[in-house]
Each structure stands twice: as structure tokens, then as C-alpha cells.
Amino acid sequence: MDLQQMRYVVAVAETRNFTRAAERCSVVQSSLSHRIAALERELGVRLFARSSRRTELTSAGAAFVAAARECLAAAGRAAADAAAAAGAVRGRLAVGVIVTTAAVDVPELLQRYRARYPDVHVVLRSGRSDEMAAAIRRGELDIAFLGLPEDQRPAGVETVVLDHDAHVLVVPAGHRLAGASRVTLDEIAAETFVDFVAGTPARAQSDQAFAAAGLAREVAYEAGVVELIIRLIGRGLGVALLPSAFIRPLAAGDPGLALVPVVDGPHRIEYLAWGRFNPSPATQAMLDVLGVRRGTGTDG
Incomplete structure (x- = not known):
């Protein structure tokens, strides 16, 4: 054998x-x-x-x-x-990324990493934050960019907080709230919502905010990719709550969308996560490129 x-x-x-x-x-x-x-x-x-x-x-x-x-x-x-x-970094680096990553420009990061470490084979995978944290624990991913509600932290992995972000309401340009300076969850609870699939961390951020406010809402459309969510909103089929740092650059180039701050809306934290036991040389190299010093991570 x-x-x-x-x-x-x-x-x-x-x-x-x-x-x-x-x-x-x-x-x-x-x-x-x-x-x-x-x-x-x-x-x-x-x-x-x-x-x-x-x-x-x-x-x-x-x-x-x-x-x-x-x-x-x-x-x-x-x-x-x-x-x-012997002074060379080689091997494989498996990187996980949520679709709404905003704290880091992942393509630009990978470009810099490849320029410094051309002998590392990088594999990129997108998915749910909880599943990618589990994949790190199993050794299937080396490092991942995650987004979770404020009251959740990735378990069993080393983490560094990259950003804190508030969600904004995303509506079609002709919507009655398109010109509002701000709204509350109570004012939008009766709207028809487009959101991520139930049970995912991306969906939990909004679900928990409405539950904490004692409000119910209707999610008529569920989607696994944010591009479809945006297209459904653009067609006037619903509204959504999305992380502001992610959606603002997209909405700036799309006249069919309008963003409205939400006073009591959901918040999320973006994390960088990696395995806590003996990270590979390729992983250590990625931490170096990101400017993460050894020992600065916290075990969630």
C-alpha cells in the first residue's frame, strides 16, 4: 500500500x-x-x-x-x-469564507498571499459560519472568515475579531421607506422579507433581533446566496436586513436599491478563525500576511 x-x-x-x-x-x-x-x-x-x-x-x-x-x-x-x-513555505491552505465577508477584501488578500508564497496551493470554500468553524476543528479547513450574531462566538478555534457591523434595511428604490432617515423593527415587522435559509447563522442575526423585540415577521423567500436576495428585492418581492459594510458598496452601484438604518436592528461580528493546535506553515504565513501576531487569538 x-x-x-x-x-x-x-x-x-x-x-x-x-x-x-x-x-x-x-x-x-x-x-x-x-x-x-x-x-x-x-x-x-x-x-x-x-x-x-x-x-x-x-x-x-x-x-x-x-x-x-x-x-x-x-x-x-x-x-x-x-x-x-528549510525556509520555504509549501503545501496546501484551505480557506473558508462567508458570502457576506466585508472586513477583508479576500481576493486582494489571496493575491498578496500568492505573490509571497507561490508554492502554496490555496483552496477556497464558501459556506455557513458554524459549518466552517466545525470544518476547522476537523482539520478540513485551515482558516476561515466568519460572521456571527453578537451573542455567539466560534467554538473550539482560535479567533480574532475583524469588525463589528450593524445591519441596514434593504428595500427597492420605489418602496415607501426608501427615503426614511431611520426605522425601527416594529415599523418594518409587517413587511415581506427575503432572508437567508432558516437555521443558518446569517439568518439567526435577524431572527434573534425580532424575537428579542417580541415581534413576528414573514419570511416569504429564503436564499442561500446574497446575489439572489438582492435580485428578489430589486424585483419588489420583499425587503431584507443585511450587514451594512457588505451591502453599501453594492447598493452604491445599483440605483434600484435603497438602504435605511435600523435603530434597533441586528448586529454581527466578523471573525478570523483558525485551528488552535499547531497551525501549518501555510496557515502561519497567512496570519503573517493578515498582520495577526502569534498569541493574539482567543479560543472560542
Whole structure:
């Protein structure tokens, strides 16, 4: 058994297709299939259930893939640590980002990072703050930019607060409140709302604010991406509460939207989060680029 065989098995598990796995691994399919078959003979178990239409992991395969991922990660970390000891930063950096990140210009940050550390392979992933914090704890992400309600903190990870922000009401330009200097939650509770999916931290920020005020509201449209939320508002289908630092630059170039401050509206905190146990050289390098000094993080 060797690392290449493990890479092949993981690739098939993730693509559920031998042809696509071979393309990902830059190898001919016959070679990949032969190596996996040899591994199955060595282990004495079948890793995949195959048919003409689909490929699925067996129970033995699922157990093997979980351990194989750990082995591959350990091997990658060993190579990265050896390179770092010789003065070079290499390896892989997995970065998580919420879609409404505003405290940091992530593309510009990645550009600076790549210029300084061209040998690091950066993988970017977007998602929910709670799921990305969990991914850091599992070792699937190295670092992430998160946004949470004021009364929540990422658990089990090192964090630095990047920004505090208040939500604003986003309405279509022709809305009755478009010219208001400010509003309260009570004044907008009867509106039809567009919001993020229920149960997500992005949605919780508004839900908790209305609940704390003893108010109910109707969320008629749920969306997982902010671009769709903005388009629905522009069509006059509803209003939304969104972080001001994120939405102001977008609204400035969109005459179809108007922003109104909310006196008692939701607030959020943007965090930088990373693993608290022995961050990789690539992660340490990213902290350096961000200007985060070692030991300044807090364990949430």
C-alpha cells in the first residue's frame, strides 16, 4: 500500500466515477483501476461496489477512505513542515469564507498571499459560519472568515475579531421607506422579507433581533446566496436586513436599491478563525500576511 493508491481511492470516492477520478489524478483509467484492484486484493476487501451506471463505497471502503484522508493530510503536513524548516513555505491552505465577508477584501488578500508564497496551493470554500468553524476543528479547513450574531462566538478555534457591523434595511428604490432617515423593527415587522435559509447563522442575526423585540415577521423567500436576495428585492418581492459594510458598496452601484438604518436592528461580528493546535506553515504565513501576531487569538 502506498500514498498514491490512497489518493486514487479518495478520488474515486469523491467523484464516484473511475474516469473522472483518473482525470483528476492525471493518470489513465486502466492504471488507476489496476492500482485500486491491487489494493483491494492486498486488503482482502472490496472498497467499491461497481455497476455500469454507478460506483459506491462499500462499508469497508468508507472506513478506508476516512483513514486514507488522515494519512494523506499527515503526509502533506510532513512535507510542508520539512520545507518550512528549510525556509520555504509549501503545501496546501484551505480557506473558508462567508458570502457576506466585508472586513477583508479576500481576493486582494489571496493575491498578496500568492505573490509571497507561490508554492502554496490555496483552496477556497464558501459556506455557513458554524459549518466552517466545525470544518476547522476537523482539520478540513485551515482558516476561515466568519460572521456571527453578537451573542455567539466560534467554538473550539482560535479567533480574532475583524469588525463589528450593524445591519441596514434593504428595500427597492420605489418602496415607501426608501427615503426614511431611520426605522425601527416594529415599523418594518409587517413587511415581506427575503432572508437567508432558516437555521443558518446569517439568518439567526435577524431572527434573534425580532424575537428579542417580541415581534413576528414573514419570511416569504429564503436564499442561500446574497446575489439572489438582492435580485428578489430589486424585483419588489420583499425587503431584507443585511450587514451594512457588505451591502453599501453594492447598493452604491445599483440605483434600484435603497438602504435605511435600523435603530434597533441586528448586529454581527466578523471573525478570523483558525485551528488552535499547531497551525501549518501555510496557515502561519497567512496570519503573517493578515498582520495577526502569534498569541493574539482567543479560543472560542
